[in-house]
Amino acid sequence: MPSWSAETLSQTRVKANPVSPVRVRQGDLFYFSVRVGPRATSVQGELRHRTIPFFKAEAPGQFRALIGVDLADPPSREDLRVEVSKDDGSVEQRHYTVEVLPVHFATQELTVPKNYVDLDEETAKRAEEEQEKILQSLSKVTAQKFWEGRFIMPVEGKIAGTFGLRRIMNGEPRSPHSGEDINAPKGTEVHATNEGVVVLVGDFFFSGKSIVLDHGLGLFTMYFHLDEVDVAEGERIHKGVVLGKVGATGRATGPHLHWGMRIDGARVNPLSVLNLE
Numbered sequence: 001m002p003s004w005s006a007e008t009l010s011q012t013r014v015k016a017n018p019v020s021p022v023r024v025r026q027g028d029l030f031y032f033s034v035r036v037g038p039r040a041t042s043v044q045g046e047l048r049h050r051t052i053p054f055f056k057a058e059a060p061g062q063f064r065a066l067i068g069v070d071l072a073d074p075p076s077r078e079d080l081r082v083e084v085s086k087d088d089g090s091v092e093q094r095h096y097t098v099e100v101l102p103v104h105f106a107t108q109e110l111t112v113p114k115n116y117v118d119l120d121e122e123t124a125k126r127a128e129e130e131q132e133k134i135l136q137s138l139s140k141v142t143a144q145k146f147w148e149g150r151f152i153m154p155v156e157g158k159i160a161g162t163f164g165l166r167r168i169m170n171g172e173p174r175s176p177h178s179g180e181d182i183n184a185p186k187g188t189e190v191h192a193t194n195e196g197v198v199v200l201v202g203d204f205f206f207s208g209k210s211i212v213l214d215h216g217l218g219l220f221t222m223y224f225h226l227d228e229v230d231v232a233e234g235e236r237i238h239k240g241v242v243l244g245k246v247g248a249t250g251r252a253t254g255p256h257l258h259w260g261m262r263i264d265g266a267r268v269n270p271l272s273v274l275n276l277e
């Protein structure tokens with residue numbers, strides 16, 4: 001793996017019931033609870049055009065949502081709109097403020113052989129189709145919530161601190177690194193970070209042998225560059241089960257796990273979920 005400097009990632013403990021305005025860093029996640037009373041049947045939110053499904057909390061009369069801020073969302077004060085639907089057919093609108101705080105993501109400048117970035121037509125087409133397939137798998141929101149309690153680390157290894165890294169190859173800006181890399185020897189077991197369903201298994205040009213897990217309510221985790229995949233599409237997965245083994249398949253400079261997380265379309269730092277309960 002190339003070496004680079006990266007900002008220390010957020011270790012902020014996010015309160016379960018934040019008060020408006022909620023302060024959250026680019027690429028972070030937070031739980032948000034609303035008190036709705038006994039007549040509420042469903043709750044839905046919207047933040048920066050992302051639809052946010054709420055679920056019934058354990059506390060009576062409350063709904064809760066796990067909300068993400070994309071790593072490229074600009075620092076600003078955002079309106080979190082919440083709609084509470086009630087059993088008499090009425091809908092109550094509420095507004096909360098979310099303040100997005102800036103993160104100074106490191107920049108990595110690389111000079112690589114021209115053919116490394118300029119793919120031939122066939123490969124470019126393949127990579128594009130695969131990217132579309134991955135995005136498709138991340139776009140189907142399951143109404144059921146599978147995840148429960150705390151998330152766990154998928155692998156034992158060294159965290160590279162590469163989430164949000166701005167990559168510049170041969171002077172041209174590329175898309176930011178939207179996951180976290182964990183360096184571990186080839187063959188190290190990779191575990192499911194929470195309850196979910198396998199929605200994609202593939203062997204792709206960029207991400208190599210890959211798995212996408214759907215944790216329900218718009219939350220997904222991704223496991224890339226695997227040496228071996230031990231699960232199949234459609235399988236219901238329990239927290240901690242072995243999904244596969246660490247490898248260096250696809251475009252990787254050495255064995256590591258690329259762990260990615262998306263929620264309602266927002267690319268978030270998977271490490272930030274570990275602080276939540």
Ligand SMILES: [Zn+2]
Nearest residue numbers: 179180181258
């Ligand atoms: Zn990566």
